[in-house]
Amino acid sequence: xxxxxxxxxxxxxxxxxxxxxxxxxxxxxxxxxxxxxxxxxxxxxxxxxxxxxxxxxxxxxxxxxxxxxxxxxxxxxxxxxxxxxxxxxxxxxxxxxxxxxxxxxxxxxxxxxxxxxxxxxxxxxxxxxxxxxxxxxxxxxxxxxxxxxxxxxxxxxxxxxxxxxxxxxxxxxxxxxxxxxxxxxxxxxxxxxxxxxxxxxxxxxxxxxxxxxxxxxxxxxx
Numbered sequence: 001x002x003x004x005x006x007x008x009x010x011x012x013x014x015x016x017x018x019x020x021x022x023x024x025x026x027x028x029x030x031x032x033x034x035x036x037x038x039x040x041x042x043x044x045x046x047x048x049x050x051x052x053x054x055x056x057x058x059x060x061x062x063x064x065x066x067x068x069x070x071x072x073x074x075x076x077x078x079x080x081x082x083x084x085x086x087x088x089x090x091x092x093x094x095x096x097x098x099x100x101x102x103x104x105x106x107x108x109x110x111x112x113x114x115x116x117x118x119x120x121x122x123x124x125x126x127x128x129x130x131x132x133x134x135x136x137x138x139x140x141x142x143x144x145x146x147x148x149x150x151x152x153x154x155x156x157x158x159x160x161x162x163x164x165x166x167x168x169x170x171x172x173x174x175x176x177x178x179x180x181x182x183x184x185x186x187x188x189x190x191x192x193x194x195x196x197x198x199x200x201x202x203x204x205x206x207x208x209x210x211x212x213x214x215x216x217x218x219x220x221x222x
Contacts (some may be wrong), residue, residue: 001042001043001044001045001047001048001049001050001076002024002025002041002042002043002044003040003041003042003050003051003054004025004040004041005038005040005041005054006025006028006029006031006032006039006040006041007032007038007039008038009036009037009038011036011037011038012057012058012059012060013037013038013058013059013060013061013062014038014039014040014055014058014060014061015031015035015037015038015039015040015061015062015064015217016040016055016063016064017039017040017041017042017064017065017069018041018042018043018063018064018066018069018072018073018076019042019043019066019067019069020043020066020067020068020069020094020208021045021067021068021151021154021155021158022122022126022144022146022151022154023043023044023144023146024043024044024144024145024146025041025043026142026143026144026145027139027143027144028041028213029142030210031213031217034213034214034217035217037062038058040055042069042072042073042076043069044146044150044154045068045154045158045161046150046153046154046157047157048157048161050076050079050080052080052081052082055082055085058085060085060087061082061085061086061087062086062087062088062089062090063077063086063088063089063090064089064090064092064213064216064217065089065090065091065092065094065172066091066092066093066094066208066212066213067092067093067094067183067184067207067208068094068098068158068162069094070091070092070093070094070095070098071094071096071098071099071161071162072098072161074096074166074167074170075161075164075166075167078167078170083170089172089173089174090173090175090176090216091172091174091175091176091198092175092212092213092216093176093177093178093181093183093184093189093207093208094184094189095184095188095189095192095193096166096170096171096172096192096196097162097166097192098158098161098162099158099159099162099163100162100188102188102191103188103191103195104162104184104188104192105183105184105185105188107159110155110159113125113155114152114155114156117148117151117152117155118148119148123140126140126143128182128183128206128207129182129183129206129207129208130207130208131178131180131205131206131207131208131209132206135206135208135209135210138210139208171196171197171198172196172198173198173199174198174199174200174201175189175193175198175199175200175201176201176203176212176215176216177189177190177200177201177202177203178202178203178205178206178207178209178212179202179203179204179205180204180206181205181206181207182206182207183207184207186202201215203215
C-alpha cells in the first residue's frame with residue numbers, strides 16, 4: 001500500500017482517507033483545503049505492506065473511505081490496532097464485502113475488467129467512475145500516474161483481499177450512496193448496509209464526485 005500525507009498540522013486529530021482502486025494522490029490534493037486537521041491518504045492495495053507508525057502521534061482518527069477502500073480500511077487498521085483510535089467512520093460508494101455478487105461488485109464483472117484491461121479501457125473506467133463529463137474532465141487533468149500493469153496487479157490483489165474475513169463487530173458510522181453509481185450497484189450497497197445496520201444517506205451522484213468527499217468531511221464531528 002502507498003501512504004502519504006497531504007498536510008500535517010499540530011493537532012492530534014487525523015483525517016485518514018482510504019481511496020478506491022486505481023488511484024494515487026494526484027486527483028485528491030483538494031482534500032487538504034477542506035479540513036483543518038492533518039490529512040493522510042492510503043491507496044494501491046497491490047502490496048499489503050503498511051506502516052502504522054506514521055499515525056503514532058495522533059490521538060483520534062476520522063476515517064473516510066471510498067470504493068474498495070471501504071473494504072480495505074477496517075481490515076488494515078484492525079491488523080495494526082488502529083481501529084481503537086477511530087471515533088467516526090464514513091464510507092462512500094463501497095461495501096465491507098468489496099467483491100461480492102450480492103453485496104459488492106460481482107466477481108464475474110471484476111474478472112472481466114482484468115481480462116479486458118488496457119489503456120483505452122482504463123480511461124473508460126475513469127469515465128464510468130465520474131458523475132458527469134465535467135467531473136471526468138476535471139479528474140483527468142490530475143489523472144493518477146498508474147501504468148496498465150500496476151492497475152491489473154491491483155485488480156488481481158483485491159480478489160483475495162476481499163475474501164479475507166470481515167472485522168468482527170465493525171460497522172461504519174454512515175455510508176454515502178450515489179444512486180447513479182455505475183461501479184458499485186446502489187442496490188448492493190444498500191443491501192450490505194442493511195445487513196450491517198449502517199446508516200445511509202443517498203444522493204444523485206455517480207461513483208466519484210468531489211461533493212461526496214466534501215460532504216463526508218462535513219459529517220465529521222470536529
